[in-house]
Amino acid sequence: MEAALEFRGLVVRYGDGVPVLDRLDLRIDPGERVALLGLNGSGKTTLLMAAVGLVACDGIVRVLGETLSDRTVGAIRRRTGMLFNVPEDQILLPRVVDDVAFGPTRRGVSTARARSDALATLASLGIDEAVAAGSVHALSHGQKQRVALAGALVTRPDLLLLDEPSAGLDPPGRTALARLLAGIDVTLLVATHDTEFARRTCSRFILLEGGRVAWDGADLAGITSRWDAGGPG
Amino acid sequence: MGAFLAEIPGSAKGVLTRRSPSARIACGAGVFVACLASPATTLAGSAFLLCTTAVWASLCGLPLRIAVRVLGLLAAVLLPLILLALLPVGDGWNLAEALRVSWALVARGLASTLVAVATVAALAPWELHEGLEALPLPRVVVAVLSQVVRQADTLARETASMTTAIRLRGGAGGFRAAVVVARALPEVWLPRVGDRAERTARAMEMRDFDGGSLQRTATWSSGDAGLAAATMAWTALGLVLRFWSA
Ligand SMILES: Nc1ncnc2c1ncn2[C@@H]1O[C@H](COP(=O)(O)OP(=O)(O)OP(=O)(O)O)[C@@H](O)[C@H]1O
Ligand SMILES: [Mg+2]
Numbered sequence: 001m002e003a004a005l006e007f008r009g010l011v012v013r014y015g016d017g018v019p020v021l022d023r024l025d026l027r028i029d030p031g032e033r034v035a036l037l038g039l040n041g042s043g044k045t046t047l048l049m050a051a052v053g054l055v056a057c058d059g060i061v062r063v064l065g066e067t068l069s070d071r072t073v074g075a076i077r078r079r080t081g082m083l084f085n086v087p088e089d090q091i092l093l094p095r096v097v098d099d100v101a102f103g104p105t106r107r108g109v110s111t112a113r114a115r116s117d118a119l120a121t122l123a124s125l126g127i128d129e130a131v132a133a134g135s136v137h138a139l140s141h142g143q144k145q146r147v148a149l150a151g152a153l154v155t156r157p158d159l160l161l162l163d164e165p166s167a168g169l170d171p172p173g174r175t176a177l178a179r180l181l182a183g184i185d186v187t188l189l190v191a192t193h194d195t196e197f198a199r200r201t202c203s204r205f206i207l208l209e210g211g212r213v214a215w216d217g218a219d220l221a222g223i224t225s226r227w228d229a230g231g232p233g
Numbered sequence: 234m235g236a237f238l239a240e241i242p243g244s245a246k247g248v249l250t251r252r253s254p255s256a257r258i259a260c261g262a263g264v265f266v267a268c269l270a271s272p273a274t275t276l277a278g279s280a281f282l283l284c285t286t287a288v289w290a291s292l293c294g295l296p297l298r299i300a301v302r303v304l305g306l307l308a309a310v311l312l313p314l315i316l317l318a319l320l321p322v323g324d325g326w327n328l329a330e331a332l333r334v335s336w337a338l339v340a341r342g343l344a345s346t347l348v349a350v351a352t353v354a355a356l357a358p359w360e361l362h363e364g365l366e367a368l369p370l371p372r373v374v375v376a377v378l379s380q381v382v383r384q385a386d387t388l389a390r391e392t393a394s395m396t397t398a399i400r401l402r403g404g405a406g407g408f409r410a411a412v413v414v415a416r417a418l419p420e421v422w423l424p425r426v427g428d429r430a431e432r433t434a435r436a437m438e439m440r441d442f443d444g445g446s447l448q449r450t451a452t453w454s455s456g457d458a459g460l461a462a463a464t465m466a467w468t469a470l471g472l473v474l475r476f477w478s479a
Contacts, residue, residue, distance in 0.1 A: 049435070052439060054435045054438065054439060074441070077438075077439055077441065078441070082439050084432065084435070084436055084439075086432060088387060089429065089432040089433050089435075089436045090433075090436035090439070090440065092380065092383065092433075092436065092437060092440060092442055093359065093362055093379075093383075094358035094359045094361070094362060094383060094386075095358070095359035098359060098362070102440065102442075103440065106440070106441050135358060135359070137239075137358075137386070137387075137390065151440070
């Protein structure tokens with residue numbers, strides 16, 4: 001079976017520094033739901049960005065059956081939804097509904113259809129029509145997080161890369177998001193510090209440490225017990 | 234200051250807001266050019282500038298409060314320049330010529346800035362983007378312009394909240410806070426602007442924000458077309474005055 005996401009010998013370094021990711025190997029099959037854990041600065045965000053060619057890297061990256069290259073990167077990004085670490089950064093249009101509708105419009109969906117898709121996705125994330133018609137500046141942090149998520153979900157991507165999706169959400173919001181993610185057919189890679197959220201949304205848990213995968217398994221306790229024992233960090 | 238800039242877009246509710254966003258932007262740009270092109274050193278030229286600014290600001294419905302604040306800020310920026318221009322230098326210096334030069338600077342500066350502010354005030358933030366989209370401009374230009382505006386807006390708000398944070402933490406108000414902020418600027422604020430620009434650029438890339446072209450709907454009503462024709466005629470008048478006085 002073709003992997004949904006695969007890294008082989010991935011090396012990423014910023015400037016001349018030591019590599020943040022150092023000959024990392026990882027394979028994720030279609031439909032898998034994977035949580036990416038690790039201490040601050042362990043390279044979780046960097047790994048998500050490497051998957052869609054947003055950081056320069058060495059090694060092989062294969063996404064949705066294609067090897068990442070200048071030629072394939074556009075098609076790969078169109079099939080991938082991404083939630084960035086800081087939601088403000090990815091909200092590019094001043095009105096909420098326009099921003100969420102932007103993705104479908106770029107993919108050739110009619111304006112009216114894109115708008116109704118956007119409103120439906122926003123509603124599923126608890127953003128009502130009045131808020132959707134307003135300015136993005138009027139949103140709270142958690143609402144911005146929801147809007148950015150809606151922008152990633154609305155195009156029904158095959159691969160979803162989420163950088164700390166539960167950060168800033170209230171407890172009911174986290175539960176709702178976990179349910180929503182459980183209900184869609186997608187390959188999921190979630191970088192998170194929220195072990196409770198990881199347990200609810202994922203069935204495979206990966207620990208990044210020293211630029212490599214230090215733990216990979218179906219049992220989250222394998223990672224948390226390591227932390228409790230006072231491992232590195 | 235940041236908060237003030239952020240409150241400008243959409244604050245004006247004049248008759249012009251009935252025209253389409255793209256017509257407002259195109260004509261605002263036209264009037265802006267008229268201000269820059271017109272002579273400021275003749276009586277007719279000065280009258281033209283005054284008239285242009287007053288008419289455009291009232292068509293837009295620029296709130297007086299904002300106009301006054303903008304004029305105050307501009308005065309603070311322009312005054313040192315004028316004083317500099319009035320300094321006697323060299324043998325050929327004469328007061329009349331120095332006054333003429335500084336007046337031209339002030340008049341054009343004031344007029345064009347007020348026109349730009351009035352135009353922005355007559356556009357809600359999303360109308361600015363909508364309007365740019367509907368104009369026959371290259372997609373990249375539209376994407377970059379609308380992101381410059383949006384990020385500037387975000388930064389203005391962020392600066393306001395940073396100022397508040399520094400005040401709260403330092404316990405200093407007013408002038409001292411301003412000095413603290415000014416000193417922190419190169420170390421804290423600029424890298425932050427840089428980081429944000431980099432991250433936004435990544436998001437733009439991921440979301441394919443500046444690629445290809447979207448379908449455009451530039452349908453101007455007869456009112457829009459009339460406004461555009463009037464603006465063109467007015468700009469032409471400014472140019473005639475310029476060459477006539479030369
Ligand atoms: N633009 C950059 N320039 C230089 N170094 C960077 C840059 N971005 C990240 N790094 C470095 O790369 C390392 C990994 O960063 P990354 O953001 O991927 O970590 P993370 O696991 O997502 O951390 P966190 O849990 O805090 O989000 C860190 O040591 C960081 O200092
Ligand atoms: Mg991170």
